[in-house]
Amino acid sequence: MAKIKYIYPTSPFYGKVKKNDDLISINDKKIVDVLDYMFFTETENERENIKIEVNRKGERLFFEEEVFEGDLRFEFENFLMSEQRSCKNKCVFCFIDQLPKGMRKTLYYKDDDFRLSLLYGNYVTLTNAEESDIDRIVSMRVSPLNISVHTTNPELRVKMMANPNASKIMEILNRFKQARINMRCQIVLCPGLNDGAELDRTMNDLKSLYPAVTSVSIVPVGLTKYREGLYPLTSFTKDKAKEAVEQINKFGDQCLTELGTRLFYVADELFQKAEISLPGYDYYEEFEQIENGVGMVISFAQEFMDVVRTLRNREAEINISLVTGVAATPLMKKCINLLKVKAPNMNCRIYTIKNDFFGHDVTVTGLTTGQDIINQLKDKPLGRFLLVPSAMLRDDSFLDDITIKDVEKALNVKIKVTNCSAEDLVDKILSSYSRKKRC
Template identity: 45%
Template sequence: MPVKIKSVERRSPAQKAGIAAGETLHKINGNKIVDVLDYRFYMTDEHLDVEVEDISGKLRHIHITKQEYDDLGLDFETYLMDRQHTCKNKCVFCFVDQMPPNMRDTLYVKDDDSRMSFLFGNYITLTNLTDEDIDRIIKMRISPINVSVHSTNPELRVTLMKNPNAAASLRYLKRLAEHDIKINTQLVLCPQLNDGKELERSITDLAELFPAVESIACVPVGITKYRDGLFHLRPYTKAEAQQVIDTIHEYSDRFLKEHGDRIVYPADEFFLLAQMPIPNEEYYGEFDQLENGVGLLAMLKQEFAEALADAHDSGKKRSVTIATGVAAGEFIKDLAAQAQSKYKQLKCQVEVIQNDYFGENITVAGLITGTDLIAQLKGKNLGEEVLITSAMLRHEQDKFLDDFTIEQVEQALGVKLTVVDNDGYELLGSILNEDLWADA
């Protein structure tokens, strides 16, 4: 359907051509524009025939010449220029179904939109796509696509996702691969459901689509305390996590010899659950799945070591606290100890926060809330400031998942909170209160 233009950027090709806010965009070079992908794809040409409908309802054609790939300069009511496609699955491990009540509405939205996958790296299941959608992805070369597979066994995938279309939609993986659309995949693993022999099957099937399938991330299921009435699941034990890693390594070592690429990787959380060392940077190749928690700690560890080697001890006193989750607690404590070993006037304590908000089985730092920070840190000597990972704030800038703001937590604790990205130089710089990037 046509899309209404909200505003036109000043001095843009569209404004110079006389296109105005309030008009409706119909076509570009004869192609119907229904969403952001159409707009981005068709407006890149140097010569454009833009069909718009003015406020009176009259259609007009406007010829525009601009630099190839330059933006036309139109803004729309919503970023997607269309409604967001939501998930039609009922996955037995769905984290949204395990959310506490009375949180903000946006946290209960189940996204399964291929456009969000391309634009923001979101994972999609393919279950709500049609053959026409796949044709468009191929035509527009929308790549890479991030796909939640979970299992390549059609019957098991239906069981896991509670959607009859979960089986048939697997065929789209092969079709995308045949047209060299790059795919990153993930398997959310549940004990005794899709691990073991089923994991081996999924790894084998997906690896057959290499190099189109660039990576397979294996992520442990997240279990909150809000699972009343849901499918019975449990978290991985230490021994089970070790077995998953052993299985993955059996295949990834072979793939490395055969293809020069491991292809399949355990998420960092599996190494932490198994209490096994985090591999070195070289293990992760191109770091295809950093956003999925694969290789984040290895990169942080390497960068922190480099920053530590480059930095000089100014001799000034400094006292700071790092707040992190249970899973990465020992890992962060080791980094803090390395810093204190070099900087004799530094006191860097690590406070491990148990997740009471979502439940003790949730151990990652990214799901720590303001509620738990306040409850577990209030009244303690925290030094000059508390460092937290930016993952706790997601895309909300200064809000935690429970809607506490940075300012509110600071007021409750009586200390400054400093948000740190997953970067070793930035972490050490924040610990020392120095800009190490200036010297890097």
């Protein structure tokens, strides 16, 4: 039910529609959820009349007003306007299944809602999408969609997801292609399962869907130490990772020649596991998969260089520290050394936090816990303050529910949070002695 929580004073329906009214229809089209709302409020002209129907305590009311760019200026109690869909799979590589007990309940929730793919870029498997959902996506031309494919082999996909509905993936993707829906795909690569010849098959199948499929990221499976009773997966060794990188890039080179785009992109983490240098900036083309860890390192490094290039020299002393995960340490060292050219008296200690909580196979910064920071930085020199990237935090708390204040108290240091942009990192570092001298 699309229950209205708030009507902005700038809404053309302000003073008519009330809080707790249920939105029933727009221009005589029934509103089931947020997709309907977005689709039926889309207008061809800057200003158009829109008629709405609401239910107010059992009474049906109709209003019609001129609306600017289709924005009714309503807020709803439930942003999806219907129940959120949870994941019905039991994927062999699921990270949530590898969480220890006792963490906050929200971390154990698995979403697999295709509407969240459109709204927030979440990756979805489409295994819980009904035929009517596929019809709606096609008719509304919902685009782009981020889709977790993993393999196009029907039997293998069913095995990897423990869901018989997983077999229909190519049928669905072909329907989307015919409807000219843009798709970004993801493959979580698991040694011995969907790599090697199976990966070749998947890449060939997805290539056949170009240009509807605009990019495919290949990321290595992430394994924690909490896998008792789960499918016996193995981590990538250096040799296995190198083999996968070479296979993917060879296929990507062929696509670049034939299609004018690489189409298949290796995640930064897989390059690191293979101990292969990251490719240049041009490799990533439009950086479509950056939120999936593809090109994040190169993009940040380029942004950092651009910011530093604009700075004047700083002679004042700077004494601070920052924390990062294992995977991002080489990048942080490179960036801080670059900044030292402009600020030679800067002492910025880089502390690499090994992931004792989840296990040392987990190297990404975003999965660092508060207790690991406390345990590994106890009695270490930290300077005026400690920089912590926002990727480690959810509402000022780490994944283990330890708060920023808890860490500050345990380490007796002030914490500053960086928003993971190069500009903000430089600004936070230089603010330790003077904000007024920033260029």
